[in-house]
Amino acid sequence: MGGQGKTTIARKVYDKDMIVSRFDVQAWCIISQSYNLIELLQDIFSQVTGSKDNWDKEDILSDKLRKNLIGKRYLIVLDDMWDCMAWDDLSLCFPDGGNRSRVVVTTRLDKVGEHVKCFTDLNFLPFLTPDESCKLLQKKVFQKEDYPPELQDVSLAVAEKCKGLPLVIILVAGIIKRNKMEASWWHEVKDALVEYLDHESVE
Known part of the structure; x- marks a missing residue:
């Protein structure tokens, strides 16, 4: 993927x-x-x-x-x-x-x-776990600060919707940073992710 x-x-x-x-x-x-x-x-x-x-x-x-x-x-x-x-x-x-x-x-x-594989070694990159995804998202959005309490649930939901893909998490973090403290914005990004990544997996 x-x-x-x-x-x-x-x-x-x-x-x-x-x-x-x-x-x-x-x-x-x-x-x-x-x-x-x-x-x-x-x-x-x-x-x-x-x-x-x-x-x-x-x-x-x-x-x-x-x-x-x-x-x-x-x-x-x-x-x-x-x-x-x-x-x-x-x-x-x-x-x-x-x-x-x-x-x-x-x-x-x-x-x-x-x-x-017949000619060279085969290596697979693992997907991030939900916890690893959440920590990467937190680091990219808030740097050394923790998630504000009001964003704890939605941040985990956003991280999970990134499906363990680090580059998607980094891209999403860049988008979220525009309005990082607004829960409604996080929900909007989460819903867009569901629509986009579900469409990609079907293709």
């Missing part, structure tokens, strides 16, 4: 100086639901080589990317992958030179995770 912080965690690791220093080249590529393989290959190739050259044939570009990665320790992030075929198409370009290169895939779909 979106909103668990998969991309946020991957980006923090990707940008960390200690990680950057361990690899010769890095590339970050977002895989959309309707991806264009040529564009994905071109994006990764340009990050790996610094070249802005364009090719119009997948096999030529795939071969050039693979050859440029041979002998290098690389870190490639394929973010928000929706289709198993995207992994099948792209993974052929990543040579295994036994030099501890890494390919990180983030996805919200179990079927993609299970497919990629």
Whole structure:
């Protein structure tokens, strides 16, 4: 599910100086639901080589990317992958030179995770508990202060409606802060969350 912080965690690791220093080249590529393989290959190739050259044939570009990665320790992030075929198409370009290169895939779909599992370790991000959700919401809205007594019940209801998704809680906190002391505003946000997240789960 979106909103668990998969991309946020991957980006923090990707940008960390200690990680950057361990690899010769890095590339970050977002895989959309309707991806264009040529564009994905071109994006990764340009990050790996610094070249802005364009090719119009997948096999030529795939071969050039693979050859440029041979002998290098690389870190490639394929973010928000929706289709198993995207992994099948792209993974052929990543040579295994036994030099501890890494390919990180983030996805919200179990079927993609299970497919990629054959090639790499699989990790799941847990959802926040209602108590953890409530504490995160309190921290983002009131910082070090506790919830006012009149907001105790509605704050818990809002936190629960965020379904354990930390990024949703942070987004909701930003909205609530406009009128953070008004219980009617908290109820309005809670009702909007019910409508929005229920609609998202149906889709």
